[in-house]
Amino acid sequence: MILAQTVHEPTATAVLTAIFGLLMAVSVLFSRALERLGVPIVLLFLGLGMAAGSQGIGGIEFEDYHFAFRIGTIALALILFDGGLNTTVESIKHGIAPASVLATVGVAGTAGLMAFGAHRWVGLSWQEALLLGAIVSSTDAATVFSVLRGSRLNLQRRVGVTLELESGLNDPLAVILTMAMTESLAPGGQPIGWSIVWLVPMQLLIGASVGISLGWLGVQLLRRLRLQAGGLYAVFTLGLALGAFGLATLIHGSGFLAVYAAAIVMGNSAIPYRSGLTRIHDAIAWLGQITMFLMMGLLVFPLDLVRLPGVIYSLALAIFLATVARPVVVWLCLLPFGYSVREMTYIGWVGLRGAVPIILATIPVMENVPNAIAYFNIVFFVVVINAIMPGASLRWLTRWLKLDVAEPPTPAAVLEINSTQLLRGEIHSFFIDESLAVANVKLAKIPFPQGAAVILMVRDQQLLAARGDTVLLPGDHVYVFCHEEDRPYIELLFGRPQAD
């Protein structure tokens, strides 16, 4: 970064922290407004980054692709870790088969179709076109999670699960393809060989194995660890996430898949300090998203983006991806799974792109592939269009295709209770609905195990003391204290704990 080299310390650091601090804070302040519009919040960060950049009002010069790649990769790994922690085994069972096909055949198909478009209309060579196709071939976990969960849509389970799992699983193949194509185009590089046919499954297999093993190991250690400071638990899981990524990548596996798999294993196991951990990782994932998109915004040159004729090509390819390539591939992939026309239309349209293609686009730039900067700009367009179009139309489309579920979504917890020390026992919150055994029951009648109890309730805007004669009504939020070993029984009575 130019700034850091020309100004003396500590001024340089102070300037950097001030700028990034303000950008981060402003991004968060604006997030609520954008959420209502359905525009992925992450695009706001991208826009702010561009505004702060060398051609914007901020005038910050930043052109370090290596640095951007490194930070982007770490951020994405941590976002995937958070996504994995929140992916339930049930949702995996529902969606793993179609999502896996989308994440492999779908990615390859999208890359192929995009390459066809780029070769035919932009006049790139097949190799160059395939590189471009590979870069934009995967949907983005950060964007999908934030759009689907942030918009508070109550999407039909199967559709939501398929989209989320796909986005978590499809980065590895896009990365592998991009690396291979870059290698074949870079000066002095090797042409792409048949080895890719077995290299891809190998990478996925190694990545999944490393992730599952480390996730399992992490669970065993967490259960035995007795740490004084609660914050250290998060340091441990953070370390595990980064370690899984690095280790898997070092032994030629997919690091992204490893991180995701490790998090799924941990998120679905009984671990201590769970609510604290998920909250911390949620914060880390947000920080990762903001940093990543701000930085990507700084990295592009907006004035170069809109230069003719590049802008026409970029726009055409972006729209081709959204309206032809993605839908066609999704239909072909999902037909064998008995999805309805409405479901396939929806999943085909919601091919949200995000930071992954932008990170991937830095790879050819770093490897000095000819014209790499031009691809970078095309990719940027493809991403922005394929985030805004599906994002902004999501609500409308969900209703039009009748894919929203009638009942209201489970409201998030309304009260947070944190402990400053690690305590044995945890507090879980539950939303009482009519189907639960405890609905319309007096608290005194509930057979609690020793050392478990409802401690507090929220009804409408009112905090209620948990007294024996209080009747639990549908719509209440209740806070239950219990020990880890009693949790299955508590869930039998109270249903699914609310998201932390």
Next chain:
Amino acid sequence: MNILDILPPSAIKVPLESGDKKGAIDELVELLAETGRITQPDNLRKVIWERELQRTTGIGEGLAIPHGKSNSSRNLVIAIGRPAQPIDFGSIDNKPVKLIVLLASPPEKTSDHIQALGKISRLMADPKFRAAAYAAPSADALYRLFERAEASAEVRR
């Protein structure tokens, strides 16, 4: 509460014919309907499935306690089934289910309903009882297990 008051031998089926979660629940509801202990099996199936979607009742260690409130019966009813092979119930601990205890009560009998859930859970929390129940070769053997458990509970009282 004595489980035997609401659990006639005819409400136990070993083994269940179905090999999946939905089939097993249907089979137990059907068993209750056939023995005349509930009416409107479709309604009961629906409420039990709604509860199942909220959160699996496969509470781990091979046990599932699907339950629901419906007007299908005038009192609390129970049906128990042991699948021929452990079946996938989407359980909390991901382990397949070896015994299914299905519970239903009318909406106004919430207290009985929840007491029975507690009772079954406590009974099944005993590893020895659990192992014996999972290994029960017949409906009769399973019934006798519950008989013995209630008898020894009576002695302790």
